[in-house]
Amino acid sequence: xxxxxxxxxxxxxxxxxxxxxxxxxxxxxxxxxxxxxxxxxxxxxxxxxxxxxxxxxxxxxxxxxxxxxxxxxxxxxxxxxxxxxxxxxxxxxxxxxxxxxxxxxxxxxxxxxxxxxxxxxxxxxxxxxxxxxxxxxxxxxxxxxxxxxxxxxxxxxxxxxxxxxxxxxxxxxxxxxxxxxxxxxxxxxxxxxxxxxxxxxxxxxxxxxxxxxxxxxxxxxxxxxxxxxx
Amino acid sequence: xxxxxxxxxxxxxxxxxxxxxxxxxxxxxxxxxxxxxxxxxxxxxxxxxxxxxxxxxxxxxxxxxxxxxxxxxxxxxxxxxxxxxxxxxxxxxxxxxxxxxxxxxxxxxxxxxxxxxxxxxxxxxxxxxxxxxxxxxxxxxxxxxxxxxxxxxxxxxxxxxxxxxxxxxxxxxxxxxxxxxxxxxxxxxxxxxxxxxxxxxxxxxxxxxxxxxxxxxxxxxxxxxxxxxxxxxxxxxxxxxxxxxxxxxxxxxxxxxxxxxxxxxxxxxxxxxxxxxxxxxxxxxxxxxxxxxxxxxxxxxxxxxxxxxxxxxxxxxxxxxxxxxxxxxxxxxxxxxxxxxxxxxxxxxxxxxxxxxxxxxxxxxxxxxxxxxxxxxxxxxxxxxxxxxxxxxxxxxxxxxxxxxxxxxxxxxxxxxxxxxxxxxxxxxxxxxxxxxxxxx
Numbered sequence: 001x002x003x004x005x006x007x008x009x010x011x012x013x014x015x016x017x018x019x020x021x022x023x024x025x026x027x028x029x030x031x032x033x034x035x036x037x038x039x040x041x042x043x044x045x046x047x048x049x050x051x052x053x054x055x056x057x058x059x060x061x062x063x064x065x066x067x068x069x070x071x072x073x074x075x076x077x078x079x080x081x082x083x084x085x086x087x088x089x090x091x092x093x094x095x096x097x098x099x100x101x102x103x104x105x106x107x108x109x110x111x112x113x114x115x116x117x118x119x120x121x122x123x124x125x126x127x128x129x130x131x132x133x134x135x136x137x138x139x140x141x142x143x144x145x146x147x148x149x150x151x152x153x154x155x156x157x158x159x160x161x162x163x164x165x166x167x168x169x170x171x172x173x174x175x176x177x178x179x180x181x182x183x184x185x186x187x188x189x190x191x192x193x194x195x196x197x198x199x200x201x202x203x204x205x206x207x208x209x210x211x212x213x214x215x216x217x218x219x220x221x222x223x224x225x226x227x228x229x230x
Numbered sequence: 231x232x233x234x235x236x237x238x239x240x241x242x243x244x245x246x247x248x249x250x251x252x253x254x255x256x257x258x259x260x261x262x263x264x265x266x267x268x269x270x271x272x273x274x275x276x277x278x279x280x281x282x283x284x285x286x287x288x289x290x291x292x293x294x295x296x297x298x299x300x301x302x303x304x305x306x307x308x309x310x311x312x313x314x315x316x317x318x319x320x321x322x323x324x325x326x327x328x329x330x331x332x333x334x335x336x337x338x339x340x341x342x343x344x345x346x347x348x349x350x351x352x353x354x355x356x357x358x359x360x361x362x363x364x365x366x367x368x369x370x371x372x373x374x375x376x377x378x379x380x381x382x383x384x385x386x387x388x389x390x391x392x393x394x395x396x397x398x399x400x401x402x403x404x405x406x407x408x409x410x411x412x413x414x415x416x417x418x419x420x421x422x423x424x425x426x427x428x429x430x431x432x433x434x435x436x437x438x439x440x441x442x443x444x445x446x447x448x449x450x451x452x453x454x455x456x457x458x459x460x461x462x463x464x465x466x467x468x469x470x471x472x473x474x475x476x477x478x479x480x481x482x483x484x485x486x487x488x489x490x491x492x493x494x495x496x497x498x499x500x501x502x503x504x505x506x507x508x509x510x511x512x513x514x515x516x517x518x519x520x521x522x523x524x525x526x527x528x529x530x531x532x533x534x535x536x537x538x539x540x541x542x543x544x545x546x547x548x549x550x551x552x553x554x555x556x557x558x559x560x561x562x563x564x565x566x567x568x569x570x571x572x573x574x575x576x577x578x579x580x581x582x583x584x585x586x587x588x589x590x591x592x593x594x595x596x597x598x599x600x601x602x603x604x605x606x607x608x609x610x611x612x613x614x615x616x617x618x619x620x621x622x623x624x625x626x627x628x629x630x631x632x633x634x635x636x637x638x639x640x641x642x643x644x645x646x647x648x649x650x651x652x653x654x655x656x657x658x659x660x661x662x663x664x665x666x667x668x669x670x671x
Binding site for chain 2: 048051054056057076077080081083084085089091095097098099100104107108109111112113117154158
């Protein structure tokens with residue numbers, strides 16, 4: 001099993017002091033190499049869940065196992081290093097660093113693993129996503145579709161065991177949305193990477209064998225339903 | 231990618247702001263370099279100028295500083311002269327047992343060329359033959375040398391030697407002649423010509439800026455002789471003129487009609503110097519005073535030059551502090567724009583310490599590069615301004631005049647940059663990744 005969440009709870013304290021429960025998941029899992037879509041209405045906690053899995057946000061209770069490692073028990077520094085080595089993230093807004101070229105953005109994905117970044121691998125990844133001729137271009141010189149492809153290459157640069165994608169096609173024009181999905185799926189198939197993809201798009205969801213709805217696994221969704229929208 | 235490269239990219243991304251903050255640092259460091267180098271060069275030169283002799287003896291009416299300034303540095307109004315008989319005490323009288331060399335100086339004339347004024351010093355050939363002007367790095371004496379020609383001879387009354395700076399600025403060379411002017415004003419009466427027989431090699435002292443005329447010829451010039459005891463006190467001009475034209479008959483002026491402005495004294499030993507000092511300063515006649523030039527120069531440096539240097543150093547440190555604050559403000563203000571980038575790096579696996587180090591490296595790079603630019607600028611200014619400074623003060627400044635104290639700047643800047651970058655780095659450290667990346671609930 002690549003990903004396993006057990007009794008994970010996460011809440012936030014509102015400015016008025018009220019405690020708002022966001023996540024209350026008894027069990028959620030992914031197998032190695034499994035590709036899963038996660039749907040849910042806006043504000044139901046999808047991004048919070050991804051952040052918790054990535055170790056960017058700490059949970060209040062529970063355990064999160066990634067490739068056998070309970071990341072909840074790790075110190076923050078160790079959690080950061082684990083994320084660098086085992087998790088790839090594709091963001092909705094790409095989040096490329098504007099000061100760096102396409103190649104350098106991909107190299108950044110390898111920089112914090114503690115190992116020397118592999119420029120050859122970074123170059124090949126960009127070639128695989130069709131951007132071999134844009135290595136030295138900065139994000140401002142790339143189209144939206146090209147930027148997202150660089151983001152995908154970056155997420156795969158550290159050979160992760162788990163790929164998290166938070167609405168990766170939301171800001172990509174329809175003509176290129178399928179291209180981005182196909183790129184991610186092919187890479188995950190090729191390298192046996194588990195993928196958890198958050199999307200609103202029915203067209204995307206329909207391509208995956210397993211589609212989960214967060215409201216089905218998150219017991220806290222019921223209480224969130226009466227809260228103010230994000 | 232190394233953290234330095236990431237930091238450098240961030241600096242490049244804000245090229246204009248980075249350049250301006252780097253420039254402010256460079257200017258501060260440049261000023262510090264100038265203060266350090268110019269002060270130390272000036273101090274060295276002041277101290278070098280006072281080398282080569284133990285005492286300067288001059289008239290008692292006037293301060294010791296005035297005596298040193300006029301005799302050593304050729305600056306200011308000479309003291310009233312003392313009788314030739316007093317000078318003879320050093321050569322053959324009561325002071326002779328303690329004296330190794332005594333060189334007379336007569337001051338009061340000048341030479342003017344295209345707006346520049348140079349002191350004419352009347353002296354004996356012993357100045358260049360028996361006096362050294364300091365010590366080399368290996369401890370050996372620095373002897374006067376000639377880049378062309380030779381020292382004047384006592385019997386050639388109207389021969390002269392000129393300093394290297396005089397030769398360079400006026401174009402005078404061996405075989406040329408010049409006319410000293412009576413007094414310091416360019417409008418003063420011009421004396422008859424002296425012939426240049428030697429040009430000194432550069433000494434790095436005030437003597438580079440002076441002309442040295444044979445004392446014997448000097449005494450034969452108008453207004454340079456005491457009236458004979460049995461002569462009419464005021465001379466008619468025609469008679470004076472006749473005396474100058476008769477000067478070429480090489481009849482030396484009687485000793486009774488001679489005075490000297492000052493005497494450079496090399497003693498036989500250090501105790502002799504102390505003894506002579508006491509004999510002259512506490513002599514019954516109180517005609518003259520003896521000063522140890524090094525002591526006067528040291529006092530001048532400690533009481534005036536030193537405090538001025540401190541003030542200038544404080545000012546330059548303040549400038550560097552202001553530059554550092556501008557670096558802090560520049561980086562800190564950019565943190566709000568870059569919080570997203572920092573959150574992305576954290577999401578990619580960078581630890582809090584890693585992003586903090588990246589910001590610190592930015593501060594260090596800006597400070598170091600600005601500092602290095604300041605060092606280059608400072609030395610460029612030295613090279614460009616050197617000739618002008620030398621022309622006006624005689625102090626020689628060169629582009630490659632490096633001072634060991636400059637080496638302290640780099641570690642100082644490193645520490646300073648770390649302090650300056652700490653606050654922005656702390657902001658990076660505390661970045662809330664989920665919140666900054668727009669995590670929802």
